[in-house]
Amino acid sequence: GAVVSQHPSRVICKSGTSVKIECRSLDFQATTMFWYRQFPKQSLMLMATSNEGSKATYEQGVEKDKFLINHASLTLSTLTVTSAHPEDSSFYICSADYLGQEEKLFFGSGTQLSVL
Amino acid sequence: AQSVTQLGSHVSVSEGALVLLRCNYSSSVPPYLFWYVQYPNQGLQLLLKYTTGATLVKGINGFEAEFKKSETSFHLTKPSAHMSDAAEYFCAVSSLNTGFQKLVFGTGTRLLVSP
Numbered sequence: 468g469a470v471v472s473q474h475p476s477r478v479i480c481k482s483g484t485s486v487k488i489e490c491r492s493l494d495f496q497a498t499t500m501f502w503y504r505q506f507p508k509q510s511l512m513l514m515a516t517s518n519e520g521s522k523a524t525y526e527q528g529v530e531k532d533k534f535l536i537n538h539a540s541l542t543l544s545t546l547t548v549t550s551a552h553p554e555d556s557s558f559y560i561c562s563a564d565y566l567g568q569e570e571k572l573f574f575g576s577g578t579q580l581s582v583l
Numbered sequence: 584a585q586s587v588t589q590l591g592s593h594v595s596v597s598e599g600a601l602v603l604l605r606c607n608y609s610s611s612v613p614p615y616l617f618w619y620v621q622y623p624n625q626g627l628q629l630l631l632k633y634t635t636g637a638t639l640v641k642g643i644n645g646f647e648a649e650f651k652k653s654e655t656s657f658h659l660t661k662p663s664a665h666m667s668d669a670a671e672y673f674c675a676v677s678s679l680n681t682g683f684q685k686l687v688f689g690t691g692t693r694l695l696v697s698p
Contacts, residue, residue, distance in 0.1 A: 471626055501684065510587070511673065511688040560627070564684050572684050574619075574626035 469495050471563050473575025480551055481583055488546045488578045490561030496541035497563035501572070502534075505558040514559075517544045551582045585610045585676045589689035597697050602661040604692050606648075606674030609655065615683060616657040617675040618648055621691075627673060633657065644668070669696045 470493040480486050490500055500517040515536050516524045523536035533555075535547040544563075548555055560577040564570065590605040608614055615634045619627040631642025638650040648659045657674060671693050675686040 473626070476624070499684070501686075503688075508592070508690065510690050511686075513685060513687070516685070562627075562684075570683065571629060572686070574621075574628070576624055576626045 469493075469563075469565050469571070469573045471561065471573045471575045473561055473578060475578060476576060477579045477581075479581045479583065482552050483550055486548045486551055486580060488548075488559055488561075488580075490544045490546070490563065490575050492542045492563040492565075492573070495563075495565050497544075497565065498541060499564040500538060500544040501562045501564075502536060502544075502546050503560045503562070505560065511560065514546075548580065551580070553582045556580055556582045585614065585678065585681065585687045587674050587676050587687055587689035589672075589674050589692050591692055592690065593693045593695060595695040595697065596664045598666055599663050602646075602659070602664045602668065602694065604659040604672050604674075604694065606657045606659065606689060607655050608657060608674070608676045610676055610678060612678045612680045615677045615679070616648070616650060617677070617686065618642065618646070618657075618659050619673045619675060621671045621673065623670075630659070630672075664694075664696050666696050666698065669694055 472491045498519045502514045503511040505511045514529045517536045517538040519538045525531045538544040562572045562574045586609045588607045617632045618630040621627045631640045633640045633650045641647045646661045673691045674689040
């Protein structure tokens with residue numbers, strides 16, 4: 468079946484540094500990828516929709532200058548958390564839209580970001 | 584706006600017992616409803632979904648869910664739990680209006696299965 472690979476699975480960084488998270492569709496092309504964030508004991512919240520070759524669409528309240536999304540190819544989307552602060556510590560997860568016989572979403576395994 | 588409420592952050596059952604995970608949704612338009620499962624260190628995997636048509640939906644691994652519009656519910660059930668069912672389960676909602684794949688998730692329910 469279709470697989471989405473997300474790296475790294477866990478990252479710890481110092482406040483003020485930037486962190487890049489990669490989301491790859493391994494055996495299919497994804498024109499659309501989605502980025503979610505989950506704070507402890509809260510729901511997965513959609514942050515942005517990433518479309519290959521165009522600018523991402525951010526949900527209300529998500530700072531586009533802080534969370535940079537690049538979807539330069541049909542198999543790779545990256546999320547860069549710029550100048551990370553402790554309040555950015557969260558679980559980030561991506562998904563890719565598979566337009567096969569049946570449209571489906573496939574999810575990465577997530578990245579736990581801890582900002583010290 | 585759409586929202587999902589999952590009652591119980593943890594549900595414990597014995598192996599062989601009925602599994603019931605509750606999900607209530609709020610939507611001003613006809614909803615699409617989903618259940619996803621997440622095993623440790625893996626991505627979310629679709630268990631089943633309701634879009635239109637038959638309200639009782641069967642999914643993988645023996646799970647099923649019933650869409651009850653009058654109760655705004657989409658509870659997940661399995662007649663007999665297996666140890667391998669232990670995982671985190673997420674209910675989600677979307678719609679044709681918002682975009683099929685723009686999901687709003689519940690907070691998740693961790694299913695614990697004891698021997």
